[in-house]
Amino acid sequence: MSYHFGNWPPPFGIEYRVDAVNALLALLISGVALFLLPWAKTSVNLEIPERQGPFYALFLLALSGLMGITLTGDAFNVFVFLEISSLSTYALIAHGQDRRALKAAFRYLIMGTIGATFFLIGIGFLYAMTGTLNMADLAERLPEVRDSNVVHAALAFIVVGLGLKLALFPLHLWLPNAYAFAPNFITAFLAATATKVALYVMLRFIFTVFSPEFSFTAMPLAAVLMTLAIAGMVAGSWVAMFEVNLKRLLAYSSVAQVGYMVLGVSLVTAAGVAAGILHLFNHALMKAALFAALGTIYYQIGSVRLTEIAGMGRHMPWTFTAFALAGLSLIGVPLTAGFTSKWYLVIAALDAGQPWLIVIIMATSLLAIYYIWRVVEAAWFHDTPEGAALPNEAPLSLLVPLWVLVALNFYFGLDTRLNVGGAEAAARTLIGGAP
Amino acid sequence: MSPFSVVLIPFVGAILIALAGKRDRLRDGIGWATAIAFFLAVLGQLGPVLDGAGREQLLLEILPGLEIAFAVEPLGMIFALVASSLWLVATLYAQSYMKAGGYSHLGRFFASYAIALGAAAGVAFSANLLTMFIFYEVLSLSTYPLVAHSGTENARRGARVYLGYLLATSIGLFLVAIIWTWHAAGTLDFRPGGIIEGNIDPTWVPLLVALFMFGIGKAALMPVHRWLPSAMVAPAPVSALLHAVAVVKAGVFCVVKVAVFVFGTDFLVSTGSGIWVSWVAAFTIVAASLIALTLDDLKARLAYSTIAQLSYVVLGALVATPLAIAGATLQIVMHAFAKITLFFGAGAIQTAHDKKKISQLDGLGRAMPLTFGAFTIATLSIIGLPLFGGMWAKWYLLSGSIDAGQWVLVGALLTSSVLNIVYLLVIPARAFFLPSRDETAPAGIREAPWPMVAAMLITATCCVVLFFRPEPIFTLVEMLLPASEGFQ
Numbered sequence: 001m002s003y004h005f006g007n008w009p010p011p012f013g014i015e016y017r018v019d020a021v022n023a024l025l026a027l028l029i030s031g032v033a034l035f036l037l038p039w040a041k042t043s044v045n046l047e048i049p050e051r052q053g054p055f056y057a058l059f060l061l062a063l064s065g066l067m068g069i070t071l072t073g074d075a076f077n078v079f080v081f082l083e084i085s086s087l088s089t090y091a092l093i094a095h096g097q098d099r100r101a102l103k104a105a106f107r108y109l110i111m112g113t114i115g116a117t118f119f120l121i122g123i124g125f126l127y128a129m130t131g132t133l134n135m136a137d138l139a140e141r142l143p144e145v146r147d148s149n150v151v152h153a154a155l156a157f158i159v160v161g162l163g164l165k166l167a168l169f170p171l172h173l174w175l176p177n178a179y180a181f182a183p184n185f186i187t188a189f190l191a192a193t194a195t196k197v198a199l200y201v202m203l204r205f206i207f208t209v210f211s212p213e214f215s216f217t218a219m220p221l222a223a224v225l226m227t228l229a230i231a232g233m234v235a236g237s238w239v240a241m242f243e244v245n246l247k248r249l250l251a252y253s254s255v256a257q258v259g260y261m262v263l264g265v266s267l268v269t270a271a272g273v274a275a276g277i278l279h280l281f282n283h284a285l286m287k288a289a290l291f292a293a294l295g296t297i298y299y300q301i302g303s304v305r306l307t308e309i310a311g312m313g314r315h316m317p318w319t320f321t322a323f324a325l326a327g328l329s330l331i332g333v334p335l336t337a338g339f340t341s342k343w344y345l346v347i348a349a350l351d352a353g354q355p356w357l358i359v360i361i362m363a364t365s366l367l368a369i370y371y372i373w374r375v376v377e378a379a380w381f382h383d384t385p386e387g388a389a390l391p392n393e394a395p396l397s398l399l400v401p402l403w404v405l406v407a408l409n410f411y412f413g414l415d416t417r418l419n420v421g422g423a424e425a426a427a428r429t430l431i432g433g434a435p
Numbered sequence: 436m437s438p439f440s441v442v443l444i445p446f447v448g449a450i451l452i453a454l455a456g457k458r459d460r461l462r463d464g465i466g467w468a469t470a471i472a473f474f475l476a477v478l479g480q481l482g483p484v485l486d487g488a489g490r491e492q493l494l495l496e497i498l499p500g501l502e503i504a505f506a507v508e509p510l511g512m513i514f515a516l517v518a519s520s521l522w523l524v525a526t527l528y529a530q531s532y533m534k535a536g537g538y539s540h541l542g543r544f545f546a547s548y549a550i551a552l553g554a555a556a557g558v559a560f561s562a563n564l565l566t567m568f569i570f571y572e573v574l575s576l577s578t579y580p581l582v583a584h585s586g587t588e589n590a591r592r593g594a595r596v597y598l599g600y601l602l603a604t605s606i607g608l609f610l611v612a613i614i615w616t617w618h619a620a621g622t623l624d625f626r627p628g629g630i631i632e633g634n635i636d637p638t639w640v641p642l643l644v645a646l647f648m649f650g651i652g653k654a655a656l657m658p659v660h661r662w663l664p665s666a667m668v669a670p671a672p673v674s675a676l677l678h679a680v681a682v683v684k685a686g687v688f689c690v691v692k693v694a695v696f697v698f699g700t701d702f703l704v705s706t707g708s709g710i711w712v713s714w715v716a717a718f719t720i721v722a723a724s725l726i727a728l729t730l731d732d733l734k735a736r737l738a739y740s741t742i743a744q745l746s747y748v749v750l751g752a753l754v755a756t757p758l759a760i761a762g763a764t765l766q767i768v769m770h771a772f773a774k775i776t777l778f779f780g781a782g783a784i785q786t787a788h789d790k791k792k793i794s795q796l797d798g799l800g801r802a803m804p805l806t807f808g809a810f811t812i813a814t815l816s817i818i819g820l821p822l823f824g825g826m827w828a829k830w831y832l833l834s835g836s837i838d839a840g841q842w843v844l845v846g847a848l849l850t851s852s853v854l855n856i857v858y859l860l861v862i863p864a865r866a867f868f869l870p871s872r873d874e875t876a877p878a879g880i881r882e883a884p885w886p887m888v889a890a891m892l893i894t895a896t897c898c899v900v901l902f903f904r905p906e907p908i909f910t911l912v913e914m915l916l917p918a919s920e921g922f923q
Contacts, residue, residue, distance in 0.1 A: 333572065334497070334565060334568065335497075335503075335569065339497075340497065340498060343498065343614075346614050347614070347617070347618060350614070350615075350618045351618075358614065359611075362606060362610065363607070365606060366602075366603060366607060369602055369606070377595075381583065381586075413497070414495055414497060416497060420498060
């Protein structure tokens with residue numbers, strides 16, 4: 001589907017284009033927003049008692065920014081929407097109750113701006129070389145100038161810039177604090193969408209605009225991505241094992257999960273890219289559910305530290321069970337969405353003739369079991385800290401949306417037509433090179 | 436009745452038990468109803484299997500070719516029958532034991548117990564490796580609260596070791612083996628004759644065998660046996676039903692199933708791919724028996740005896756001649772009945788006299804004649820003497836190893852039988868024939884509550900009955916083997 005702004009035909013006017021790749025992503029983003037908003041109201045009432053109007057306005061701005069990035073077929077438009085979503089996100093993070101949220105937001109602002117600037121430089125180079133900003137048109141014209149250093153530099157700038165937004169190890173430093181101190185609703189939303197959109201843009205540029213033949217032969221991009229992905233998987237999971245703040249724990253786990261997605265992409269096979277996109281979709285589901293569970297815990301207990309949730313599983317069984325079930329999806333237990341993407345990733349690695357990757361995927365999955373298990377054990381098998389107020393079960397206005405999110409994790413683990421089919425179609429589109 | 440609904444019965448029962456919670460009578464009633472319904476449902480699957488048409492069911496297809504499916508075949512039938520019938524006896528025992536021991540949280544306890552049985556049935560009836568793997572993990576997870584039940588630091592540490600070993604091996608090795616199989620064979624279905632042949636370069640097959648055998652940590656092949664003694668912190672009914680029957684037998688059942696339906700016995704015999712792992716099993720048999728000799732804690736000694744006995748099954752499955760497979764399958768049955776009796780006995784001694792160490796048992800035989808009588812019968816069955824069911828298993832395992840010309844394995848089996856006499860038979864012998872050291876102990880008979888004694892007597896009787904009337908099991912075993920070669 002193609003839409004021309006002001007009826008200017010591309011490449012002169014701005015074009016919006018929907019194909020198998022961004023259709024899935026647009027569905028994901030709007031779906032996550034749809035399922036999170038009912039949950040958000042109660043949570044936001046507690047955490048942001050005043051000036052809710054601007055808060056929700058900013059949220060909608062961020063959402064439309066993300067949607068814009070996804071749907072546009074114009075490279076400069078991507079940058080504009082990236083800034084719209086980023087700027088509103090900085091402000092949203094700063095809404096966190098903890099004063100450290102300000103610092104986290106500022107840090108994210110600095111890193112995010114550097115990333116966006118790099119991205120803009122890259123686009124600028126491309127424009128200088130080709131005189132067009134339309135992605136399809138760029139794809140057509142780039143082969144003529146592919147040997148120029150400027151184009152190589154453009155690819156490097158774009159990948160690094162997006163790597164920052166994507167929180168690809170070692171460019172992830174902004175992420176843990178931003179997630180930890182943002183309001184819970186925002187954390188859940190960002191974790192499920194923002195990094196995913198950045199990955200999408202990266203895929204779009206690597207595969208559609210530059211074409212894989214160029215991206216992966218002109219530069220050792222596959223090797224670099226694979227190395228960083230593995231480093232992120234191992235380091236992220238490792239740090240998560242020792243983290244006592246559960247939001248930070250999940251944030252580091254996100255760094256690791258981004259690693260899985262990029263690992264799939266770095267295999268440069270249709271199966272690998274499909275696995276990456278599938279994990280992108282599924283990871284959004286699990287992290288939305290997990291952060292919503294944490295938000296619910298925070299709503300009742302006022303903390304998400306491991307020591308303070310000790311023994312609370314018996315008082316809030318529904319909330320903690322939801323967390324544990326979503327955790328199963330994160331680990332990749334069969335019957336959950338997480339299983340399908342890990343399965344595809346492992347099979348893709350085997351098909352690509354890299355069986356040693358299985359060892360790493362399995363090892364990091366074991367680490368994931370460990371850090372999820374720590375939460376389960378603390379919640380059910382430790383004694384409640386002395387003098388702690390015993391909480392009641394969370395209100396239904398939080399529980400029902402939370403369980404819907406958890407149920408989605410299982411639904412997409414059993415009925416895989418939408419996510420697997422969508423991811424495979426997307427991978428075919430990307431690898432096929434057709435914009 | 437479809438296989439999946441049989442599997443569901445204990446799960447539904449578990450929910451009801453959890454809801455009944457502290458209402459003792461209601462909860463026990465539901466417990467009985469679930470166990471009986473489950474047993475009858477399993478029995479209902481027997482007819483079609485004997486007709487050679489075990490029921491099959493495709494529940495859902497997760498990814499193309501990757502299914503959750505069930506199929507009842509003779510081997511799974513045997514395991515399901517053993518687990519479901521012993522659950523009845525264990526219900527009798529457990530309800531009495533947990534009350535006599537003054538345990539709390541019984542709702543959680545019996546609910547987890549039921550889930551474990553449902554998971555065992557799921558393993559038994561699974562039609563492919565994926566389904567088996569899922570229920571295998573459910574079984575691991577559902578038994579964690581049982582092992583940690585008493586809630587002490589010690590219990591929690593034991594339970595953590597238990598779960599850590601089982602999860603790490605299953606995901607780090609078993610799942611890898613499954614993925615490899617899928618990648619090479621393009622299917623995970625259990626098929627007679629196996630799915631590996633022709634799909635994997637024979638040089639690599641021994642590695643795949645090892646991944647499976649060590650990955651199925653529940654079979655407790657050394658060095659992944661440490662979880663079993665750790666799990667002995669659990670209350671006696673858990674040790675009895677789960678760590679003598681459901682959990683460990685699920686492990687060795689998976690081993691046999693993988694040997695027969697994934698690798699295929701002919702393939703294993705002709706390539707000899709399983710032989711070096713069977714030497715590990717032989718080592719485990721001897722080493723675990725030697726360790727058992729040194730232990731004074733009754734349950735710990737039984738745990739190491741279990742480790743040794745499990746490796747008999749692994750050994751038989753990997754030698755893979757028809758006789759050895761028959762022996763391995765029979766060992767699953769015979770050892771289950773004998774070992775559950777021994778653990779029941781250990782629990783009864785603890786309930787009635789609060790004794791856990793073998794050195795404290797001197798003279799206790801006169802106070803608990805029934806308990807130690809049952810204990811003696813079970814011991815003799817484990818050693819493999821005639822008049823007791825265990826003999827059949829040992830007989831076929833030995834014949835199978837001799838057939839295959841594996842003299843090292845024959846040696847290990849014989850050594851182990853001798854060691855069995857030393858470390859197991861000595862227990863009732865001390866109880867009956869040595870004078871009591873405890874001067875203050877009142878004379879006269881003081882047994883555990885009658886349901887516990889009754890449970891022990893039933894299982895001990897079964898050990899004897901299985902010697903004289905093993906035909907029903909033989910029939911099922913025969914269906915498992917290639918039609919041309921009868922084994923009797």
